[in-house]
Amino acid sequence: MTVWANTGGPCSRTRVEHIRRTLLNRTDGPIRMPRVLRVGLDHRASDDVADIVWRTLAAAGFATPDHLRAAFTVPAKRLLCRRFVPRARELPCLDDAPLAVLEQALLLGLCTAHLFDPSRPVVWTTASLSRQLELFEPEGFYVS
Numbered sequence: 001m002t003v004w005a006n007t008g009g010p011c012s013r014t015r016v017e018h019i020r021r022t023l024l025n026r027t028d029g030p031i032r033m034p035r036v037l038r039v040g041l042d043h044r045a046s047d048d049v050a051d052i053v054w055r056t057l058a059a060a061g062f063a064t065p066d067h068l069r070a071a072f073t074v075p076a077k078r079l080l081c082r083r084f085v086p087r088a089r090e091l092p093c094l095d096d097a098p099l100a101v102l103e104q105a106l107l108l109g110l111c112t113a114h115l116f117d118p119s120r121p122v123v124w125t126t127a128s129l130s131r132q133l134e135l136f137e138p139e140g141f142y143v144s
Contacts, residue, residue: 033136036079039107040091040132049129052094053105060098065122068106071099079116079135086132100136 043049062068092100108129109122116135 026032033080036075036135036137038086038091038132038134039104039111040083040086041101041104041108041129042086042091042093043091043130046118048096048124048126049092050124051116053101053124053129056094056098056101057105060102065106065109065124068102068122072103074107074108074110074116074118075116075135075137077137078118079137081111081114081116081133081135083113084132084134091132108133111135 006019011087015093041049041053043052057065057068062071092104094101102105105124107116108131109124110116110118110120112134113131
């Protein structure tokens with residue numbers, strides 16, 4: 001009896017699987033990760049976001065970004081982040097009310113590309129302030 005097993009090279013065994021579901025933004029079932037909020041600043045690609053936010057901070061009378069923690073409430077727990085593309089006027093613009101811009105900047109400064117951590121220092125870079133993120137709470141992720 002002839003048995004052919006594992007014929008062909010690695011290229012013949014490649015598969016492509018397209019993922020069409022996500023656990024994020026689910027509020028039911030054993031795994032729940034509801035969206036807590038969306039953060040970001042609406043701006044043009046040519047804007048120097050970091051410079052504008054630093055000038056807004058100084059004009060509002062705050063010495064450092066960490067002083068914004070006393071002016072705004074931030075989520076108390078770590079949250080998961082993912083990038084999103086906002087619809088028109090879904091996020092505050094850089095020329096909106098200064099406090100709205102600073103609140104978003106505070107939240108963005110506490111985020112990396114994938115994690116919001118309220119215990120980290122507020123870090124403002126062009127990359128961090130240019131992000132537009134959805135934040136999710138992994139409340140039911142670990143099933144017992």
